[in-house]
Amino acid sequence: xxxxxxLRAELGELVDTSPASLELARADKSGHRASAPPLAVVHAExxxxxxxTMRIASATGTPVVTRGAGTGLAGAANAGGGEIALSxxxxxxxxxxxxxxxxxxxEPGILNADLNAQLASHGLWWAPDPASRAIxxxxxxxxxxxxxxLCAKYGVxxxxxxxxxxxxxxxxxxxxxxxxxxxxxxxxxTSLMIGSEGTLGVIVGAAxxxxxxxxxxVCTVAATFPTVRDAASGSSAVTAxxxxxxxxxxxxxxxxxxxxxLLGLPAPTxxxxxxxxxxxxxxSRTEADAIAEVLRRVGGTVTITYDREEGExxxxxxxxxxxxxxxxGTALIEDVSxxxxxxxxxxxxxxxxxxxxxxxxxxxxxxxxGNLHPNFIFQGDEVPQQIWDAADDLFRxxxxxxxxxxxxHGIGVLKRRWLADELGPDQWQLQRDIARVFDxxxxxxxxxxxxx
Numbered sequence: 001x002x003x004x005x006x007l008r009a010e011l012g013e014l015v016d017t018s019p020a021s022l023e024l025a026r027a028d029k030s031g032h033r034a035s036a037p038p039l040a041v042v043h044a045e046x047x048x049x050x051x052x053t054m055r056i057a058s059a060t061g062t063p064v065v066t067r068g069a070g071t072g073l074a075g076a077a078n079a080g081g082g083e084i085a086l087s088x089x090x091x092x093x094x095x096x097x098x099x100x101x102x103x104x105x106x107e108p109g110i111l112n113a114d115l116n117a118q119l120a121s122h123g124l125w126w127a128p129d130p131a132s133r134a135i136x137x138x139x140x141x142x143x144x145x146x147x148x149x150l151c152a153k154y155g156v157x158x159x160x161x162x163x164x165x166x167x168x169x170x171x172x173x174x175x176x177x178x179x180x181x182x183x184x185x186x187x188x189x190t191s192l193m194i195g196s197e198g199t200l201g202v203i204v205g206a207a208x209x210x211x212x213x214x215x216x217x218v219c220t221v222a223a224t225f226p227t228v229r230d231a232a233s234g235s236s237a238v239t240a241x242x243x244x245x246x247x248x249x250x251x252x253x254x255x256x257x258x259x260x261x262l263l264g265l266p267a268p269t270x271x272x273x274x275x276x277x278x279x280x281x282x283x284s285r286t287e288a289d290a291i292a293e294v295l296r297r298v299g300g301t302v303t304i305t306y307d308r309e310e311g312e313x314x315x316x317x318x319x320x321x322x323x324x325x326x327x328x329g330t331a332l333i334e335d336v337s338x339x340x341x342x343x344x345x346x347x348x349x350x351x352x353x354x355x356x357x358x359x360x361x362x363x364x365x366x367x368x369x370g371n372l373h374p375n376f377i378f379q380g381d382e383v384p385q386q387i388w389d390a391a392d393d394l395f396r397x398x399x400x401x402x403x404x405x406x407x408x409h410g411i412g413v414l415k416r417r418w419l420a421d422e423l424g425p426d427q428w429q430l431q432r433d434i435a436r437v438f439d440x441x442x443x444x445x446x447x448x449x450x451x452x
Contacts, residue, residue, distance in 0.1 A: 003060045004040055007084070010052045016041040025065075025085035028072040029132075029322075031330055031383070032413055036081030038065070045090045047165070047173060047204045053086050054202065055171035063443045064169075066198040068109060068137035072144060073333050074412025076197040076448050086202065088139055095205070097122055102210045103162065103179060108139020108203050124210045127154035130408070131319055139203050145195025147408035149247045149318070152368025154211070156408065158194050165205035166193060169439040179207055192434075197410050198445040200438040214280045218246075219288035220311030221277040223300035224269065228252040228351075228363075230299055231273040232344040235367035237298045238277065239340055243287050245368060247278040249318045252347075254362035255375070258324035259317045275300070275367065276318050278311060321364050325375045328362070332376040332383055332414075334391060336398035337407030340370040349397040350374055357390035371407035396421070411449045419449065 007015045016022075022037035039062070044050045057064045065079035067087045079085035091107035094115065098104070099122050106115060112133040116125050128141055129148035136146070142164065147156040163177020177183070177190035193200060225231040231250050238248065251259065252273050260268055268274070275295065279287040285306060292302045305311050325331040338346045343365065350372075354361050365372040374394060376387045395405055395418050405415050405422050420428040432450050436442070 003056065003062050003084075006056050006060070007040060007042060007053070010056065011042060011049060014043050014045065014049060016043060022085075024070065025067060025079045025087075028070045028075060028077050029333075030073045030075045030412070030414060031332055032075035032078060033381075034078045034080030038079035038081070038083045038085045041079075041085040041087055043087050043090055047167065050086065050088065050167045050202050050204050051171045051173060053084065054167055054169060057084055057443055058170045058441065061441055061443060063446045064202075065445050066143070066202050068140035068143075069111070069135055071132045071136040072140065072412065073335065073409040074144070074197075074406070074414045076144065076410055076412035076445065077140070078413065088202070088204065089137065091204065094118060097124070099124060101179065102212070104208045104210055106138055106206055106208060108142070108206065109137050112136055112138055112141060119210065120213065123213050125213055126208050127160050127211055128157045129154075131322065138206060138208070142194055142203055142206060143197055144410040145408065147366065147369075147371060149249060149366065151408075152248060152366065153244050153246045158191065160209045161190060161194060161206055162209050163190050163207040164193050164203050166201035167204055168201045169441060169444050173204070174201070177207060195410065197412060197449050199435050199449055200444065216280065216282040217284045217306055218278055218280045218308045218311055219284045219304065219306050220314050221275075221279075221288050221292050221295065222303045222314050223275045223277075223292075223295040224272045225275070225300050226272065228273040228347050229344055231275050232347050232365075232367070234275050234295050234298050234300050235343065236340065237294050238291055239368070241290065241294050243291055243294070245277045245287065245291065246280045247276070247315070248366070248368035249276045249315075250274070250365040250367040251276075251318060251321070252363045254360065255321055255324065255364050256317070258328055258362065259320040262320050262324040262327055263317065265317070274317075276315055278315065318364065321373075325362065325377065328360075329377045329379050330381065332378070332387055332391065333409075334374045334376065334394070335371070335406045335409035336374065336395065336403055337369070337371040338398055338401045338403030340368075342401040342403065343367065343370055343372075345401055346372055346398065346403070349401070350394065353390050353394045353397070357386060357393065359387060359390045361390070361394070366407075369407075370403070392418070413448060416449055416451055
């Protein structure tokens with residue numbers, strides 16, 4: 001029997017070979033597309049379906065690419081020729097919520113925003129807050145090590161996962177981690193799975209660390225500055241003042257103008273960049289007033305609101321970044337992170353790369369933690385060599401400044417060529433060897449993260 005015949009015999013109608021589904025599985029939101037469609041899409045609905053798929057894949061040596069909602073930005077979930085696209089998007093159950101333990105046990109296919117909508121009735125929430133929260137899955141958030149707008153104050157996915165259930169390449173089910181707040185028994189395999197991008201196993205469940213909903217007001221400060229350097233300096237001034245906002249987002253002039261145009265808002269002052277900052281909790285009003293004063297002192301034109309809904313309207317400008325970039329052309333959406341003290345220097349490097357390579361790079365940043373998202377704009381479907389050359393220059397600049405290739409999007413396909421440059425040859429080889437312990441045949445997401 002062929003691989004496809006074995007899948008159909010075991011899983012029946014869960015095996016999808018329709019042209020539309022195969023085409024969809026080739027791509028994510030990165031703009032990258034696999035060179036050919038996969039063999040089939042398996043729509044797993046239970047852990048047993050995942051195990052059956054992996055047993056067949058292991059027995060036949062067939063590569064498997066795990067997919068959630070396909071919203072990734074590094075090409076990690078793109079399935080190509082001869083591969084099985086294993087979708088866990090239908091696995092959406094919340095298996096347990098424990099308010100006393102601040103814990104939820106969920107399946108990987110539930111959307112981030114849907115999870116929090118259901119947790120709200122318990123007075124709880126899961127803190128990771130990627131810009132894609134309405135369309136990205138919890139399993140995908142874990143597999144990429146996602147961050148988001150709130151991470152400077154409330155942490156990233158790595159801070160909010162207690163344990164994971166993982167189906168290994170040969171179909172065995174392993175439960176990693178613990179339900180307790182503390183736990184140091186053995187090696188921390190849960191942390192190893194977070195950000196592993198489908199190369200070590202298939203995440204089929206997660207025990208999540210929750211928080212109680214934050215009481216008090218949510219206040220929002222929006223401050224415009226003449227240049228992006230000034231805005232970056234403004235964010236540094238807030239950090240230096242010892243104030244910890246929940247959100248501190250920076251938009252450069254090009255991204256700000258594009259978002260205003262998309263939302264039908266009046267055009268901002270030409271060349272102006274903007275910081276949008278939110279505070280929460282019992283001291284939110286005091287903190288917002290203090291931040292506004294700091295930003296005025298460093299030259300910002302400040303607007304402040306204590307109304308939650310008005311604040312969300314201001315923040316909607318930042319959340320419109322990705323669709324706004326699509327109005328400018330095709331965007332290669334990148335993700336570097338530098339120490340917060342190097343934010344201004346990194347924006348200087350982006351400006352230099354734009355000049356020297358003749359490209360346009362609208363950039364937004366999670367200014368509270370030094371994570372920048374440069375968007376390389378071009379026309380057409382294929383990334384031109386000029387863009388890759390500019391990206392190479394920018395990535396190396398981030399590493400020189402003490403930063404990293406990726407703060408939250410992952411390596412996937414798009415950044416694998418630079419991975420050894422950041423890790424060094426010894427660590428690169430060690431990580432590859434670890435992956436082979438989990439996946440001796442090399443069937444889990446081959447060609448992703450590490451070179452093929």
